[in-house]
Amino acid sequence: MRTNKLLLVFFCFCVGLATSAQSARIEGIILDKNNQPVDNVNVFCLGKTTQSNTNGFFDLAVPANQKLVVVFTHVSLKKTTVSIVLKSNEDYEFNLVMNDHEEQMGEVVVIAKNKKRVQGITTIEPEVIRKIPGANAGIENILKTLPGVNSNNELSTQYAVRGGNYDENLVYVNEIEVYRPFLIRSGQQEGLSFTNTDLVQNIDFSAGGFQAKFGDKLSSVLDITYRKPVKFGANLEASFLGGSLSIDAVSKNKKWSAVTGVRYRNNSLLVKSQETQTNFTPTFADIQTNINYQASAKWQWSFLGNISQNKYQYQPLTRQTNFGTIDNPMALSIYYEGQEKDKYDTYFGAIKTTFKASSNFTLKFIGSVFHTLEQEHFDVFAQYRLGEVDANIGSDTYGDVSFTRGIGSQLNHARNDLDALIINTEVKGFHDWKENQFEWGVKYTRESIRDKIVEWEVIDSAGFSINPPIVILPKNDQPYTAYTGPLVPYQNVRATNFNTINRFSGYAQWSSKGNLGSNEVWYNAGVRMHNWEVSGDNVMGKSQVTFSPRAQFAIKPNWEKDMVFRISGGLYHQPPFYRELRDADGIVQPNVKAQQSIHLVLSNDYSFKMWNRPFKLVSELYYKSLADVNTYTIDNVRIRYAANNNAKGYAQGLDVRLNGEFVPGTESWFSFGYLKTEENSNNKGYIARPTDQRLKFGLLFQDFMPNIPSVKIYLNLVYNTGLPGGSPSYADPYLYQNRLRDYRRADVGFSKVLIDNSTGNSNSGWFKSFKELAIGLEIFNLFDNQNAITNTWVRDVYSKNQYAIPNYMTTRVFNIKLSAKL
The missing domain is CATH 2.60.40.1120 (Carboxypeptidase-like, regulatory domain)
Structure with missing residues (x-):
């Protein structure tokens, strides 16, 4: 304290x-x-x-x-x-x-904000994203403070929305869908998010009930637009976690413009704050550019390109985790040998052209190619001691294991390699007629996946090899009776998959604005179609088709108070992506059906003034009825699907967000979310889904230091109740239900503007070249809370017990940051 x-x-x-x-x-x-x-x-x-x-x-x-x-x-x-x-x-x-x-x-x-308001879209200022502190700063860092958006892993950019999982969220940059790596299993491997916040112009987010023009996912849409620069400029940022440089360039005739960003990230500062002592040498780097060309008054072209290389080299050394109670303190001590070498190379290129045939008719063509080469190679041998801790404060061995209850070892091996090529071509049309707008689109996608999985685990306790509980073997009465059965790996997955998925999709929708008496009203109705087929070596799936009608209605009553009421929803489908086709044994099941969800969202948007400053209160009540559910387990950020459709479920909840100028000139907000989501597999009964995050509180706050307006304070606070999880991956969730501890985290940053030429703060010497120069201090995990992401399960052959030892996330970390704008 x-x-x-x-x-x-x-x-x-x-x-x-x-x-x-x-x-x-x-x-x-x-x-x-x-x-x-x-x-x-x-x-x-x-x-x-x-x-x-x-x-x-x-x-x-x-x-x-x-x-x-x-x-x-x-x-x-x-x-x-x-x-x-x-x-x-x-x-x-x-x-x-x-x-x-x-x-x-x-x-x-x-x-401009009125249109997004009636569509139920949350708009986030790019400047807020760039300045709010977080262990993995970026757009995802801000999303986790919004109601309905949940994550209990500060090292990950993944997030779950209203009961969905990480694979159920759409992400667009300049109307182009982007993808995340396939083989990532832990947040610290992820490195850089695709989106470069230094290049961003607009960020729009919808947590459900979105329009038909957006793709076929069940949970959310993140729609990002990169800026078109009007003059030369540059931004530079450096910290203990890495650095970034972005440059704006414009041709003399204004026809060409480009914004380019280079980033480097090193998470050593964060990873070395964890309990496991390591040799950690990661390199996460990328270069990204968005080039625009105004060919004529009617024709525009743009190119979006990205090359990233993430190398993750991890050599664990030792670990000690204390757990248990005050009366019975225990500890797990582990000594490691071996290392993990992972590599993720991604290449992305997209061309987009916009042709304005007339003032009322616009055509767009989009073509993109995404290629990823990924490898996950590790051999890690762990020897552990499980025992009681010396709790005597005056003892020379205070905090050490004084009595060993169990010893054992564990060997994990993997040689996983994946090569994925995804090609998209799309045509969109926009027609304006009076107060009506018609939009349509047609898209073809080809996904080619080459995947080889070889991973196994061997567990030994007190010198006796432990067989997996899911395999029926001869009676094991060690150490009293010699075991004569076969020795097999505790977990063993081996598969080779060469698959191709061809997809045809399209949409058509109509939007209109009018009046109902003295009230303003907005209408939107549309439908999506998706056809896909999976093929490959010795695999041939059937052709499947889905149709997804969706609609929105909003009304702004002619009241003195500025309120908008909205109802939206429809039928949403998620045709399976490659990860959803692969079962727990690594085998592709080509006939997995699309998961289906019926959305209903009721919302109220109330804009008002308090202290003579603008505020907004948004409340949303939602319900999702889920069918053909493809059940899954989550281990850190790795999702393993059952690759069947043997379950049904639901998600229901309430999201509330109050945002405004609590401090003049700054935007802050407070979020609250309640969620309950359950599934029923094979009519066994309803149990909590892995993303059943019951309560969520989020706070994003900005303030000035009294009497020193050049110093600002930023606070990012999140509290989530515990997620279901932490049970062994092989465990039947109907027999074993466990929840992780509540997730509590506060990140704070203090800032001092050294140079700000817009206010005449500096006007001499070489500082003239700077528009802004600032230095700052960030503190991650302010109150040093111990948040667990998973459990390590240690088995004792003598007592026949299994112990769940929490894997804690990062502790308190300090970071210094320098930023400059030219």
């Missing part, structure tokens, strides 16, 4: 990252009545001005979070005025048709 108090006092003098000016950008193409581009149009706003180029393109940086009037003038065309309200860092596209016979006065009010 005293240590925590001293830390809190010390934090008052700590420093952190820079804050940036609240700005946004409006861009677009100006056409005449014949749909021809108009050049030399003057665009004015608050003393700032620009001109459209020969293609009619313009862009203008404007202040955010205030009402602005943008004026368009031309020597031969009538003046146009537009009133806009844009959010911080928002990139809003506004295409204008100017004419020569009337002046367009009055106001065209453009508030």
Whole structure:
């Protein structure tokens, strides 16, 4: 307790990252009545001005979070005025048709967030993501503070939403679906998330009830847009965990623009804070670029590319975990030999082109290739002592094992290799007609998977080999009677799979805005189709088809209070991806059916002012009825499926989020979530699913240090009740139900802006080249909570007992960060 108090006092003098000016950008193409581009149009706003180029393109940086009037003038065309309200860092596209016979006065009010509000989409500011502390900072770090989003692993970028698992979440970057590695089994192996937060412009997130235009997953959609730079710039960040560099580049004629990022990550600081002492030499690095080309007023091209290489080399040395009770303290001491060498190389490239045939019709073509080469090789030999701990404070052996109850050893071996190639081609169409919008899309996907699995485990206790309980063997009465049965590995998985999956999918949807009496209403209805077939060596699955109708309805009553009510849902299918086809023995089952879910989401969005500052309270009540469920177990972040559809289930809950300016000029929020999800396999009865996270509290808070406005404080706090898990992977969940301990974590950061040229903080010397310069201190796991991700099961041949020893996550860690903006 005293240590925590001293830390809190010390934090008052700590420093952190820079804050940036609240700005946004409006861009677009100006056409005449014949749909021809108009050049030399003057665009004015608050003393700032620009001109459209020969293609009619313009862009203008404007202040955010205030009402602005943008004026368009031309020597031969009538003046146009537009009133806009844009959010911080928002990139809003506004295409204008100017004419020569009337002046367009009055106001065209453009508030981009209204559309997302009625769709039930949560928008997150990129600047918040870049500054909130976290052991695995990034977009996923912020998502874990939202209601309905759960994770109890700070080293992982994986998250579960409303009772789903990690494989049930869609992730798009610039409308292009992205994928995560296949063979990852622990969070510390993951390294870098695909999304580079330094390149991000917009982040939208939907936790359920999403529209038909989004793909075929059961749980959530994360829709990310990378920015289009308007001038040269650079961002640099370095810390004890690695560093990153991003560069914005724009050609003189504004036709070409590119944003490129390079990242390096080393988790040694975090991994070495765990109980297992290791030699740990990982290298996680990637380079990513988004290139845009404005070919003409109607045609745009872009390229998104990523190359990443994650090398994970792990050599455990020793470990001691204390557990038990005050009256009966126990400890597990382990001595290791061997090492783990994993490697994940991914290559991703996508081309996207947008053709604006007219002001009411737009076509998009998207083509992408994802290639991953993965290997998971390890031989780790562990020798352990299980015994009672010397709890005598005055003893020379205090904290050591004083009496050994059991000894044993364990050997884990794996030679797993995977080569996956995924190709996508897609065409989308957008039609606007009065207050109606029609969208459609057709997509073809080919997945080629080459997978070889060889992994086994041998367990020895007191010199006697332990056979697996799931195998019927002769009676084992060791050590009193000699065992004469065969010696087999405790776990043994061997398989080779060469498979191809061909998919055809498409969607069509209609959206409209209107009035119901004096109330504003929004409608959306659509349907998705998905056809797939699995083939391969000695494998031929049947062709399967699903149809998924979905709808949304929102109403904004003509009340004094600013409220929106929304109901959404429909039928959602998740055709199996490769991981879902592979059973616990590593064998591909080609005829696994799509999991099915009926969603119903009721929500209320209430915007109000408190202390004369904006706030929003969003409440959502949801229910999911699940059919054809493919049951699974989770070990750390590794999911093993049964590869059948022998279960049904449900998920129900309530999510509440209050966000706003608790401190003027900053956004903070408080989240609460209640969830209950159960499954019934083969009519055995309902039991908790592995992601049954009953209660969740999340807090994201920003503040200024009193009397020192250049110092900011960031707090990221999460509390989750314990997940079902930690039982042996072979255990029947109907016979063995166990929950891990509650997950509690607080990360805090303090920051000091050294240079901020937007406020005239620095105006001399070589510092002129910096727009911002900041240094900061982050403290991960502020209160040093012991959070367990799994259990290690130790077996004692004499007592016939098995002991569950928790595998704890990271302890308190300090990190220093330096950031600069040019």
